[in-house]
Amino acid sequence: MIQSTLIYRDDGLPLCASVDDDATGLLSEQKKKIKMVVSRMTPQSATEATLESGNYEIHYIKPSTVIYFVICEKGYPRNLAFSYLQDVAQEFQHSYESESAKPNVRPYAFVSFDNFLQKTKKSYSDKKVQDNLDKLNQELVGVKQIMSKNIEDLLYRGDSLDKMSDLSASLKASSKKYKNSAQRINLELLISQYAPIALVALFFVFIIWWIFLRG
Numbered sequence: 001m002i003q004s005t006l007i008y009r010d011d012g013l014p015l016c017a018s019v020d021d022d023a024t025g026l027l028s029e030q031k032k033k034i035k036m037v038v039s040r041m042t043p044q045s046a047t048e049a050t051l052e053s054g055n056y057e058i059h060y061i062k063p064s065t066v067i068y069f070v071i072c073e074k075g076y077p078r079n080l081a082f083s084y085l086q087d088v089a090q091e092f093q094h095s096y097e098s099e100s101a102k103p104n105v106r107p108y109a110f111v112s113f114d115n116f117l118q119k120t121k122k123s124y125s126d127k128k129v130q131d132n133l134d135k136l137n138q139e140l141v142g143v144k145q146i147m148s149k150n151i152e153d154l155l156y157r158g159d160s161l162d163k164m165s166d167l168s169a170s171l172k173a174s175s176k177k178y179k180n181s182a183q184r185i186n187l188e189l190l191i192s193q194y195a196p197i198a199l200v201a202l203f204f205v206f207i208i209w210w211i212f213l214r215g
Contacts, residue, residue, distance in 0.1 A: 002084060002121045003027055003056065004071040007092060007110070008038045015066065015100055016092075016110040018117045030056055030071050038067060050078060052150045061085045066092065066100060084124050091116055 004027050005018040014035075020027055030053055037051065041062075051058040052074075059081040060069045068085045092100075096110050 001073045001076055002070055002081070002124055003073060004031065005088060005117050005121070006031060006034055006069040006071075007088075007113070008034075008067045008069070009100060009105075010038075010041065010062070010065045010067060012038050013105065014107050015096075015105070016108060016113045016117075018121070019114050026055075027071060030058065034058060034069050034071075041067070048082070050081075057081070059085060061089060063089055064093070064097075066097075068092070080124060084120065087120055088117065091120075 004020045004022075005016075006014065007016040008014055012035075017031070022028055033051075033053060037058075037060075045062070047063070048061045049059075051060075055074050057072050057074055057076070057078075058069060059072065059078065060067055061082065062068075066089070068089050070081055070085055070088075072081050092110075092113060095113070099105070100110065
């Protein structure tokens with residue numbers, strides 16, 4: 001289930017955060033980690049990733065200069081989480097793209113956007129809607145290639161989001177290489193399967209041609 005949504009500018013300025021029920025304080029801890037992640041991002045950092053954090057998964061996308069985060073309970077379908085982020089990003093860009101880029105923007109200046117966040121969160125939490133969206137988004141582009149990393153490794157063990165970006169690029173390159181190899185193997189199988197038949201057919205055509213030519 002979706003727990004919380006945060007929107008940051010890539011210079012670290014928080015633009016909006018959903019209003020959440022956080023009686024246990026666990027979400028606050030995740031939000032602190034997100035703030036640390038934002039502070040470590042560079043232009044070379046992965047533009048989309050999943051960060052594993054205890055009983056939660058933090059997904060983010062960075063389509064431009066704005067970064068969209070969603071905190072979900074572990075086990076919530078990843079494709080739905082990224083579909084949710086795409087919906088949020090599309091609406092925020094449509095409504096506030098020019099304003100959010102201004103240098104004099106105050107922190108959480110777009111708190112009114114929470115109305116859209118709550119409605120969209122409710123849609124993605126509804127079981128019927130969730131099932132329908134899950135079917136529609138099974139083939140969501142890139143989900144299988146989005147890197148997953150334990151957030152503790154990033155924050156406390158020295159790994160970087162830049163490294164994740166390199167790994168993601170490597171994974172995509174390997175995937176493309178595998179696809180090309182698979183296509184070549186399929187072609188070779190087709191040739192080996194039908195070449196004998198083609199040769200036999202050509203042989204009979206030659207025999208028939210030779211007989212009629214002789215006559």
